[in-house]
Amino acid sequence: MVNYIMVTGGVLSGLGKGVTTAAIGKILSSRGISVDVCKIDPYLNVDPGLMNPYQHGEVWVTKDGYEADLDFGHYERFLDTEIGRDHNITTGKIYLTVLEGERQGRYLGQTVQIIPHVTDEIKRQIYEIARINNPDVLIVEIGGTTGDIESMPFLEALRQMRRENGKENVLFVHVTLVPTLDAVGEQKTKPTQHSVKELRGIGIQPDIIVCRTKTPLLDETKGKLALFCDVGKLDVISNHDVESVYEVPLLMESQGMGDNILAKLNMREKKHDLKEWSRFIERMKNPAGEIDIGIIGKYTDLKDSYISIVEALRHAGYAINKKINITWVESIDLEDSPDLVEDLATVDGILVPGGFGKRGSEGKITAIRYARENNIPYLGICFGFQLAAVEFARNVLGLENANSIELNENTPHPVIDILPEQKEIKQMGGTMRLGEIPVTVDKDTMAYRIYGKTDIAERHRHRFEINPRYIEQFENAGMIFTARSDNGRRMEILEIPDHFHFLATQFHPEFKSRPQRPAPVFEAFVKAAERKRETRETKREKIKI
Ligand code: GLN
Numbered sequence: 001m002v003n004y005i006m007v008t009g010g011v012l013s014g015l016g017k018g019v020t021t022a023a024i025g026k027i028l029s030s031r032g033i034s035v036d037v038c039k040i041d042p043y044l045n046v047d048p049g050l051m052n053p054y055q056h057g058e059v060w061v062t063k064d065g066y067e068a069d070l071d072f073g074h075y076e077r078f079l080d081t082e083i084g085r086d087h088n089i090t091t092g093k094i095y096l097t098v099l100e101g102e103r104q105g106r107y108l109g110q111t112v113q114i115i116p117h118v119t120d121e122i123k124r125q126i127y128e129i130a131r132i133n134n135p136d137v138l139i140v141e142i143g144g145t146t147g148d149i150e151s152m153p154f155l156e157a158l159r160q161m162r163r164e165n166g167k168e169n170v171l172f173v174h175v176t177l178v179p180t181l182d183a184v185g186e187q188k189t190k191p192t193q194h195s196v197k198e199l200r201g202i203g204i205q206p207d208i209i210v211c212r213t214k215t216p217l218l219d220e221t222k223g224k225l226a227l228f229c230d231v232g233k234l235d236v237i238s239n240h241d242v243e244s245v246y247e248v249p250l251l252m253e254s255q256g257m258g259d260n261i262l263a264k265l266n267m268r269e270k271k272h273d274l275k276e277w278s279r280f281i282e283r284m285k286n287p288a289g290e291i292d293i294g295i296i297g298k299y300t301d302l303k304d305s306y307i308s309i310v311e312a313l314r315h316a317g318y319a320i321n322k323k324i325n326i327t328w329v330e331s332i333d334l335e336d337s338p339d340l341v342e343d344l345a346t347v348d349g350i351l352v353p354g355g356f357g358k359r360g361s362e363g364k365i366t367a368i369r370y371a372r373e374n375n376i377p378y379l380g381i382c383f384g385f386q387l388a389a390v391e392f393a394r395n396v397l398g399l400e401n402a403n404s405i406e407l408n409e410n411t412p413h414p415v416i417d418i419l420p421e422q423k424e425i426k427q428m429g430g431t432m433r434l435g436e437i438p439v440t441v442d443k444d445t446m447a448y449r450i451y452g453k454t455d456i457a458e459r460h461r462h463r464f465e466i467n468p469r470y471i472e473q474f475e476n477a478g479m480i481f482t483a484r485s486d487n488g489r490r491m492e493i494l495e496i497p498d499h500f501h502f503l504a505t506q507f508h509p510e511f512k513s514r515p516q517r518p519a520p521v522f523e524a525f526v527k528a529a530e531r532k533r534e535t536r537e538t539k540r541e542k543i544k545i
Contacts, residue, residue, distance in 0.1 A: 001169065002130040002134065002135060002136070002138050002169075003136060003137045003169045003171070003267065004126075004130075004137070004138050004139075004140060004161060004165065004171065005024060005138075005139045005140070005171045005172075005173060005261070005265075006140050006158045006162075006170065006171070006172050006173070007020065007021045007024070007139060007140065007141045007173045007174075007175060008146055008155070008172065008174050008175070008199060008206070009142070009143075009144065009146065009174070010145060010146045010147075010174055010175065010176040010177075010191075010192065010195025010196070010198065010199065011145065011176045011177040011194075011195050012177060013145055015175055015176070015212045016175075016239075016245070016248075017071075017143075017175045018069075018070070018071030018075075019074050019078075019248055020173075020210050020248065021037060021039075021071070021074070021075070021139055021141040022037070022071075022074040022075050022077070022078035022079065023078060023248040023251075023252055024139060024173065024252070024257070024261070025075065025079050025139055026078045026079060026249040026277070027249050027253050027257055027258045027261070027272065027274075028136075028137055028261065029079055030249070030253075030258075030272045030273050031258060031270040031272045032270050032273075033136045033137055033267070033270070034135045034136045034137070035135055035136070035137050035139065036083075036129065036130075036133045036135035036137075036138050036139070037075045037079070037083065037139045037140075037141065038083075038087040038126065038129050038138065038139070038140055038141070039068075039072065039087065039088050039140075039142075040122075040140065040141065040143060041069055041089070041090045041091075041143040041144075042090070042091050042142070042143060042148065042150040042151040043090060043092070043143075043144075043150065044090075044091050044092050044095070044150075045090060046090060046092035046096060046429060047066065047067050047068070047088065047090065047093075047429065047430060048068065049067030049430055049432075050428055050429055054299055056070075057304030057305055057307060058070045058073075058304060058305050058306060058307050058308060059461070060073045060511065061434060061459045061461045061511055062082070062083060062084055062085055062435065062459075063082045063435060063436045063459065064084045064085050064435055064436070065085070065434035065435025065436070066084070066088065066434070067430060067434065067461070068085070069088060070304060070307055070308075071143075072087070073308050073311070073511070074245070076514075077311060077513075077514055078246075078515075080514050080516075080517070086125070086128065086132075087129060089122065089125050091153075093125075094118060094153075095118070097121055098112065098117055098118055114153050115153070115156060118153050119156050119157040122153065123160065123161060123164075126138070126140060126157075126161070136267070142154055142155065142158070145195075146195055146198050146202075147195070147198045152202070155199075155202045155204060156203075158170075158172075162204075168264070168265065169265065169266075171207050171264055172204055172205070172206045172208075173206065173207065173208045173209075174195070174196060174199060174208070175209075175210045175212065175239075176192040176196075176209060176211055177191060177192070177213075178211040178212070178213040179191065179213075180213065180214050180215065187215075187218055187221040189221060189224050189225050189228065192209065192211065192225060193225075196209070196228075196229040207231065207235060207264055208231070208237060208257075208260065208261070208264075209225060209229055209235060209236050209237065210239050210252070211236065211237065211238060211239060212240075213238060213239070213240045214240060214241055215240055215241075216238050217236065217238035217240070221236075222236040234255075234256055234260055235260065237252055237257055238251075239251065244281070244284060246277075246280070246284065247281055249274065249277065250274060250277070253272060253274060280516055283318065283321065284318050287317070287321055287322050287323040288321045288322070289321075289322050289323070290322055290323040290325055291317065291322045291323070291324055291325070291349070291526060291529045291530055291533060292326075292327060292346065292347045292349075292529075292533075293313060293325070293326055293347060293348065293350075293351055293526075294326075294327045294329055294343070294347035294349070294350045294351070294367070295309065295310075295326055295327070295328055295329065295351045295352075295353065296329045296331050296334065296350070296351070296352050296363065296364050296367040297329075297331060297352075297353055298331050298332065298355055298357075298359070306353055308508075308510040308513070309353045309510050311510070311513065312509065312513035312518065312519050312522045313351075313522060315513045315514065315517075315518040315519070315522065316513075316518040316519070316523045316526035316527075317526055318515065318516075319518050320523075320527060322530060324526070329343060329344065329363075330360075330363075331355075331360030331361070331363035331364045331367075332359060332363060333363070334360075334363030334364075334366055334367060335360055335361075335362045335366070336363075341367060341370045344367060344370055344371075344376070345374075347376070348376075348377065348529035348530070348536075349376065349377040349378070349501075349525060349526070349528065349532065350367055350368075350370070350371040350376050350377070351380075351381070351384070351525070352367060352378075352380050352381070352383065352387060352388070353381050353382070353383070354381050354383050354384065354461065354462075355383035356383065357406070357407075358406075358407045358408075361387060361404075361407050364384070365390060365391045368387055368388050368391045369391050369395060371502070372391065372496065372502060375499060375500040376532065377500055377501040377502075377525060377528040377529045377532055378501065378502045378503070379503060379504065379522070379525040380494075380503075380504030380505070381504065381505055381509070381510065382462055382506060382507070382508055385494060385505055385506050386404050386416045386465075386466070387404070388479075388494060388504045389466055389470075389474065389479070389494065390404055390415055392474065392479045392496075393413060393470065393474070396477050396478070396479070397473055397474070399412075399413040400412070400413075401413065402414075402415050403415070403416070404417075404464055405417050405418050406418075406463070406464050413470075414467055415467050415470045416464050416465065416466060417464065417465065417467040418463060418464055419433055419462075419463060419464065419465050421433075432460075432461050432463050433460050433462055433463065434459075436459050437457065437458070437459075437460055437486075437507070438456070438485060439458055439484065439485045439492045439507065440454055440455060440456075440483060440484055440485070440488070441453070441454050441455075441456060441493070442454075442482045445480070445482035445495065446482065446495045446497070446501075446503055446524075447482040447483050447493045447495065449524075450520045450521060450523075451520050452520075456483075458492075458505070458508065458509055458511075458512065459507060459508050459511040459512065460506070460508065461508060462506065465490055465491065465506065466481070466490075466491035466494075466506075468489070468491075471491070478496055478497070478498055479495070479496050480494065480496075481494050483505075490506070492506045492507060493506070500528065500532060501524070501528030501529075501532075503521065503524070503525070509521040510522070
């Protein structure tokens with residue numbers, strides 16, 4: 001029998017509901033309970049693949065090739081698991097299914113309505129996830145804020161699920177904000193009260209309230225919230241600001257969250273084992289030194305656009321006990337004023353992540369050239385892989401105006417071409433080369449030293465690739481391709497053996513990075529940056545002497 005924990009949000013969005021959900025999962029799995037997590041996104045998009053990162057942050061790619069909300073990254077990182085496409089339920093997906101069913105006459109003459117037909121479809125999809133994986137606990141996160149019109153059918157469906165499964169098997173956790181007014185420093189409970197009232201209006205009484213606050217919730221605030229929201233004082237959890245999101249499970253567990261949940265779900269209590277996790281946090285908070293990495297991106301104002309890249313760098317940093325400082329360089333600024341590249345003179349490594357479109361691409365190419373010519377460790381991912389080839393083609397092979405077909409259809413030297421199977425595709429959503437694909441690494445290469453094996457598998461998200469016509473030219477000039485996929489047809493890793501550390505991947509290694517198991521490519525990059533920093537420091541020492 002599957003138990004359910006429904007995580008709703010109140011007051012405003014961006015409270016870190018995804019982290020809270022993942023942290024609840026971590027608390028339970030640390031007690032040996034099998035946990036699965038799914039997410040409801042109440043927007044009409046079928047999936048977030050076509051959404052602007054400015055609105056939605058990064059697009060996460062699942063192993064099975066689904067473009068998902070970035071919260072899936074939190075789930076996979078906290079729970080060290082891999083979650084599939086069926087775990088994301090959107091309004092778009094639900095309506096598509098219902099409307100297709102209606103056209104096929106599946107409703108047998110009935111008037112098709114939000115209740116019961118849409119709500120039934122929502123429940124069917126959630127029950128299906130529970131049936132297939134059969135976890136002890138299925139956590140369901142509902143995106144958006146209680147009170148939004150678009151989340152109504154979902155909340156109604158979850159309310160029905162509580163009745164169908166019994167109160168003792170379905171728990172509601174409500175995540176809200178408790179603001180502090182600076183002038184008086186008082187913790188204000190009214191927004192939470194209102195949002196709980198809103199939830200009750202839909203027929204849902206939350207069992208646990210998790211409050212995001214700047215500073216720990218005062219005992220008095222907890223008492224007040226308990227009284228007004230009709231929960232026990234132990235059911236009010238302080239989720240105040242901490243240094244790293246990975247501390248959140250410990251923070252909640254220290255307030256009795258795990259025991260509380262198990263008691264409410266009538267599950268047998270098991271002692272938690274967060275010892276190893278606590279040690280990891282302890283190490284993480286006491287780094288022995290730091291490393292500076294420059295990231296050249298297009299949406300650098302909104303750090304969520306590159307959240308998995310940043311996490312992967314941090315994970316690699318934890319492995320060598322170094323704090324990672326990031327210098328963000330906006331590619332569009334760099335494109336407009338190439339002199340800004342000198343800002344990168346002090347970093348220990350340069351990273352160009354995935355991206356799309358012309359705007360800003362010349363700025364990225366400028367940065368890549370700087371890394372190559374100045375022997376600064378370079379890591380390119382997807383777009384950063386393709387642009388490294390473009391830069392090399394222009395400035396080493398002397399192919400003037402070489403480019404990717406994506407950026408200039410009429411380039412005389414299309415060193416990056418569209419994937420042949422992509423040529424006929426007209427529909428945009430979910431049609432890139434997506435998901436985990438096996439890759440073969442050549443022996444006696446940097447790639448092989450990094451992975452320690454020839455057979456790897458990594459996640460992809462792209463439409464363009466290295467044009468095979470140019471491979472020989474590249475390799476003769478010192479940029480070699482050391483990993484391939486699709487029977488050797490597709491280039492997956494490039495490196496410059498003569499460089500201090502220059503490696504780029506067509507795939508996205510960041511999606512497989514975990515806090516205690518960094519992605520090999522990131523670990524190697526951060527280690528190279530560490531060496532670079534050390535050589536620089538010794539040089540400086542010598543000059544002083
Ligand atoms: N725009 C490039 C492509 O479609 C790179 C994609 C990416 O970086 N994810 O191939």
